[in-house]
Amino acid sequence: xxxxxxDAHQDKARRFRDAALPHLNDVYTLARYLLRDAxxxxxxxxxxxxxxxxxxxxxxxxxxxPWLFAILRNVCRGEFVRRSHATLAMDDTTDDxxxxxPLWQEEQASPExxxxxxxxxxxxxxxxxxxxxxxxxxIVLREINDLSYSEIADVVGVPIGTVMSRLAxxxxxxxxxxxxxxxxxx
Amino acid sequence: MTCAETEILLHALLDGExxxxxxxxxxxxxxxxxxxxxxxxxxxxxxQAMSAVQLQFTAPTSLxxxxxxxxxxxxxxxxxxxxxxxxxxxxxxxSAAMAASLVIGVIRTxxxxxxxxxxxxxxxxxxxxxxxxxxQTSDQHTVKPWFNGKVDxxxxxVDLTAQGFTLLGGRLxxxxxxxxxSIVYRRRVHVINLFVAQGxxxxxxxxxxxxxxxxxxxxxxxxxxxxxxISDINAxxxxxxxxxxxxxxxxxSGT
Numbered sequence: 001x002x003x004x005x006x007d008a009h010q011d012k013a014r015r016f017r018d019a020a021l022p023h024l025n026d027v028y029t030l031a032r033y034l035l036r037d038a039x040x041x042x043x044x045x046x047x048x049x050x051x052x053x054x055x056x057x058x059x060x061x062x063x064x065x066p067w068l069f070a071i072l073r074n075v076c077r078g079e080f081v082r083r084s085h086a087t088l089a090m091d092d093t094t095d096d097x098x099x100x101x102p103l104w105q106e107e108q109a110s111p112e113x114x115x116x117x118x119x120x121x122x123x124x125x126x127x128x129x130x131x132x133x134x135x136x137x138x139i140v141l142r143e144i145n146d147l148s149y150s151e152i153a154d155v156v157g158v159p160i161g162t163v164m165s166r167l168a169x170x171x172x173x174x175x176x177x178x179x180x181x182x183x184x185x186x
Numbered sequence: 187m188t189c190a191e192t193e194i195l196l197h198a199l200l201d202g203e204x205x206x207x208x209x210x211x212x213x214x215x216x217x218x219x220x221x222x223x224x225x226x227x228x229x230x231x232x233x234q235a236m237s238a239v240q241l242q243f244t245a246p247t248s249l250x251x252x253x254x255x256x257x258x259x260x261x262x263x264x265x266x267x268x269x270x271x272x273x274x275x276x277x278x279x280x281s282a283a284m285a286a287s288l289v290i291g292v293i294r295t296x297x298x299x300x301x302x303x304x305x306x307x308x309x310x311x312x313x314x315x316x317x318x319x320x321x322q323t324s325d326q327h328t329v330k331p332w333f334n335g336k337v338d339x340x341x342x343x344v345d346l347t348a349q350g351f352t353l354l355g356g357r358l359x360x361x362x363x364x365x366x367x368s369i370v371y372r373r374r375v376h377v378i379n380l381f382v383a384q385g386x387x388x389x390x391x392x393x394x395x396x397x398x399x400x401x402x403x404x405x406x407x408x409x410x411x412x413x414x415x416i417s418d419i420n421a422x423x424x425x426x427x428x429x430x431x432x433x434x435x436x437x438x439s440g441t
Contacts, residue, residue: 013258021400022418024253025313026375028245042249049253116231121239128241142201143233144241146374149203168197171229178232 016056019064020049026145027068033140034076036129048072066151069141073155116175117182127177135170142167187215189222196226200233242375244313250399297362301414302405304361306398309379309416312357312368318377319355319370329356333367339411341367341382344434351378351427361414371427378417378427385412393428395421404428408435 027048031041048071052059059067119127128136128144134156141147141155153160187195192215198204199212216223312318321332330343336358345353354370354377361381371378385407393406402424404415415431417424 009258017254017257017400018397021250021253022402022420024245024250024400025242025418028249029241029243032243041243042246045245045249046252046256050256053257116228116235118235118238121241124236124239124241143236144375149198149201164194164198164203167201168194171197171232175228175232 012056013053016053020052020056020068023065023068024049026065027072030069030072030140030145031076033125033129033136033144034073034133044072044075047075051075063151065145066147066155069145069147069155070157073137116178119178119181123181124178127174127181130177131170131173135166135173138163138166139170139174187211189215189219192216192219192222193225196222197229200226200230240318240375244310247310247314250310254399301362302396302398302403305379305381305403305414305416306401308359308361308368308381309401310399312359312370312379313377318357320357322355324353324355326353329353329369332356333358337365337367339367339382339384341369341411342409342435342438343369344431344438346371346427346430346434349430349434351430373417373419373423373427376417376419378415378419378424380431381414381416383412383414385410393425393432395425406432408432 024045028041028045031044031048032038035041035044048068051074052068052071055071061067128139131139137156138152141152142149147155149160149163152163156163158166192212195204195208195212196216199209204212216226321329323329324345324347326343326345330341333339333341333356341356343353343356347353350373352372354372357368357370359366359368359379359381361383364383366381366383369380369382371380390408391406393404396403396405401416401418402421404413404424404427406413406428413428413431415424415428417427419427
C-alpha cells in the first residue's frame with residue numbers, strides 16, 4: 001500500500017527531525033572546529049544530516065548526539081580525502097607520535113601559579129583551532145560539545161585511555177598557547 | 187600514585203570522570219605534591235575561563251532551512267482540529283503530571299502559531315551575532331530594574347545558577363508586535379531564552395511543550411504573565427527549568 005509506505009516515510013522523517021534537529025548547533029560547532037572554515041562546515045553539517053536520515057533506522061541508542069558526531073566525523077574525513085590536502089589530513093596516525101610522547105617530559109611553559117587572563121570567545125576559538133587535529137577534536141568534544149569520556153571514545157573510535165591522554169596533552173598545549181598570547185616570555 | 191599518572195588522571199578528576207576510589211587517590215597525591223596541585227589548579231582555571239564565554243557556533247538559518255527542506259514532507263504543521271487533538275493525546279502520554287494542568291490552550295490557533303513562530307525566530311536571532319543580552323550580568327537584582335520603563339510589565343527575574351541554569355542577563359525583544367522581556371539563561375553550552383509577556387487570561391495555565399524548527403518551547407502562564415522558555419536542550423531538561431523557575435518564583439512571591 002503506497003499510502004502506508006508514505007506515512008511510514010513521513011513518520012520517520014518527523015521522528016528524525018524531532019530527535020536530530022535540536023542538535024544542529026552542536027553538529028555545526030564541531031564541523032567548524034574540525035574543518036576551520038565556515039562554508040565547509042555548512043556543507044559538512046548538511047551532508048551529515050542527510051546521511052543520518054538515511055541511516056536513522058539503524059540508530060539504536062538513546063542519545064543521538066554522539067551518533068550524529070560520529071557521522072559528521074566521517075563526512076569530514078571524506079572531505080579531506082577528496083581534497084587531499086596533506087596539511088589538513090585527519091589521519092590519526094599523523095598524531096600517534098604526539099600521543100606517545102610522555103607529558104611529564106614537557107617543559108612547563110610558565111609557573112602554574114600564574115593567573116590566566118580571560119580571553120574573549122574569538123581569541124579562545126582561534127587558539128583551539130590552532131591545536132593539532134586529534135587534540136583539537138578531543139578538547140572540543142569535551143569542553144564545547146559537553147561529551148563524556150566514553151562518548152568521546154565512541155565517536156572517535158579510540159580507547160578511553162587515549163581520550164584521557166589526548167585531553168591532557170590538548171589542555172597543556174592550549175594553556176601554553178593561551179599564555180603565549182599574552183606576549184609573556186614562555 | 188606517581189606524578190606521571192597524576193598528570194593524566196587529574197584531568198579525569200577535573201571532568202568528574204573518576205570513581206570515588208580513584209578520585210581519592212588523585213586527591214591524596216595532589217595534597218602531597220605542590221607541583222601536581224598547581225597543575226590541577228591551572229587546568230581548572232582554564233576550564234572555567236573557557237566555560238565563561240560562548241565557544242559554540244550557531245548554525246546559519248540558511249543551513250537549518252536547507253536541512254528542513256531536504257526532509258521528506260517538510261514540516262507543514264497542519265492546523266486542522268484533528269491533528270491538534272492528536273498532538274494533545276500524545277502530549278498527555280508524555281507527562282501525566284503536565285496533562286493534569288492542561289485545561290485550556292489545547293487548541294493551537296493561528297494566533298498561537300504566529301506567537302510560537304515569533305518566539306522561535308527571536309530565539310534564533312538572539313543566538314546570531316552578539317546580541318544575546320542587552321544587560322549582561324548574573325545578578326538578578328540588576329536585570330530586573332533594567333526592564334523598568336522598557337516593557338509594560340515587571341518580569342520576575344530569578345537566579346537559578348545553583349540549580350544548574352546560569353543567569354546570563356536580559357534583553358528587550360519583540361513578540362507578536364509587542365515589546366517583551368527576555369531573560370537569558372545558560373545550561374552548560376545551551377542558551378535558554380525566557381520570554382515574558384503580558385498575559386491575556388487572569389487565570390494561569392500549566393506548562394505545555396511545543397516544538398518548532400527543532401527547538402523545544404515550554405509555554406505557561408502565571409501571575410497574569412505569559413512565559414515562553416525556548417532552547418535546543420532536550421524536553422526533560424527544559425521541563426526541569428520550568429519547574430525550578432516556577433518554584434523559585436513562588437517562594438519569592440510567598441505563594
